[in-house]
């Protein structure tokens with residue numbers, strides 16, 4: 001089956017001191033319709049820049065330097081700004097950690113929603129109003145008709161995020177890129193929003209890239225996972241397979257550092273060291289300065305071992321299932 005989104009060897013750079021630093025370094029990933037891909041990694045690993053690259057929202061002087069972003073067959077990396085703008089919101093939408101990246105503080109919610117609708121579709125006022133009201137209801141906002149008249153500050157943090165999600169859903173996009181949308185919320189609200197998302201992917205076949213540093217969220221939500229380190233995807237595959245038998249030492253370290261029933265009361269294993277900044281990323285395998293298995297082979301850049309769907313980038317992968 002052809003994937004809805006097929007990113008191939010994407011490189012996104014930010015110029016600094018006369019050289020191009022690779023925030024996204026030969027990233028390849030695929031997302032199918034109705035599928036949730038969890039994009040996981042520590043802060044600075046390149047998750048958001050990957051999302052912005054797909055959306056066509058990389059801040060200049062940053063730019064896509066190489067690779068393809070095939071969306072439903074056409075290459076977005078080469079598309080003109082007008083084509084990109086028309087796809088944004090309509091076929092691909094993004095939900096941010098801070099809903100105020102989407103919401104205008106001085107406009108009523110209903111006005112923002114109907115303006116968004118009119119930007120891409122020809123609808124009567126009544127139709128736009130009904131669509132906006134239904135979208136609020138769909139994400140679990142009580143009394144949606146009355147809430148259309150409210151301003152963003154009249155909503156709680158969790159409700160505001162739901163409004164941002166409702167706006168992302170207005171045009172029934174094929175793909176939603178959700179960048180840590182629940183990180184700022186308390187655990188109960190987080191769970192509610194995640195379950196709303198699950199319903200939407202099941203009911204409407206929407207594909208989702210869920211960006212997070214929190215492996216626990218992804219394990220309950222995603223069909224597949226891609227783990228990023230130093231701008232690269234170091235491991236990807238079906239979620240159960242990767243969690244049960246992580247091959248890359250970094251993936252293994254991430255899983256071991258998540259608290260669970262079994263580890264309650266014990267000290268969690270942390271990955272030693274910190275992620276180096278982009279300007280100091282080691283040659284070869286970016287993780288080798290923190291890796292117990294690294295040797296001189298790792299000074300070479302590891303290729304992708306496996307298939308387009310399931311691969312790792314490690315010369316010394318673990319073979320055994322996680323204990």
Ligand SMILES: Nc1ncnc2c1ncn2[C@@H]1O[C@H](COP(=O)(O)OP(=O)(O)OP(=O)(O)O)[C@@H](O)[C@H]1O
Pocket residue numbers: 014023041042043044045046047048049050059062213277278
């Ligand atoms: N506009 C920019 N200009 C220069 N460097 C940038 C810019 N945006 C991101 N970067 C750099 O690109 C790298 C990847 O950043 P990115 O935000 O994608 O990481 P992340 O994995 O999403 O982390 P976080 O979870 O903290 O958002 C970082 O080193 C960051 O400093």
